[in-house]
Amino acid sequence: MAFAANSKTRKIVDYLAEGRTLTSAQADARFGIKNMSATMSTIRDTVEAYGNWEVTKDTAKNGSTKYGIVRA
Numbered sequence: 001m002a003f004a005a006n007s008k009t010r011k012i013v014d015y016l017a018e019g020r021t022l023t024s025a026q027a028d029a030r031f032g033i034k035n036m037s038a039t040m041s042t043i044r045d046t047v048e049a050y051g052n053w054e055v056t057k058d059t060a061k062n063g064s065t066k067y068g069i070v071r072a
Helices: 008-017 024-031 037-045
Strands: 053-058 064-070
Touching: 008 024, 008 064, 024 037, 024 053, 037 053, 037 064
Parallel strands: none
Antiparallel strands: 053 064
16 A cells, blocks of 8 residues: 555554454544544545445444444
């Protein structure tokens, strides 16, 4: 994937690639991401470009959106 090794975006991709999910609040607390929707849009454009990965979006128990990525 084409993200700088120590970038916040790369850290999120690595985290999600382990099968985990993140909400906006969790992304802000763990990685300092203020606009998770925009970050996930960037990630989606990159990881889905070759059909290897798919970004998932679901609703958490508290009603917030949680994002993940899975191998396609």
